[in-house]
Amino acid sequence: MSEWDKQQQGRRFEGWAFTFCKAAFLVLLFQKYALFALSGLAAVFYLLAAAKGVKEWHCWAKPPWVTLFWVGVFLFEGWRQFGHLL
DSSP states (O other), X not given: OOHHHHHHHHXXXXXXXXXXXXXXXXXXXXXXGHHHHHHHHHHHHHHHHHHTTOOOOOSSSOTTHHHHHHXXXXXXXXXXXXXXXX
C-alpha cells in the first residue's frame, strides 16, 4: 500500500472519528435529553436547508423522509420525556 493510500485511509478513519466525537460531545451536553434535543435540531436544520433550496442531502434517507423521521422521533421523545407533565 502506498503512502498516499495510507493517508487516504487515515483521513477516512479520522472522518468517522470526528463524527463520533461530535455525537459524543452533544450527548455529553444534553445527557438524557440528547435524542429529544438532537432530533429536534436535525428536523429544524433540515427544514431550513430545504427552505434555502438545498437539494443534496448527506443522510441515510432523502427528503422529505429524513425530516419526517426526525420530527417523529422528536415528538415521540417529547411525549416520552414530558408527557407525564401534561
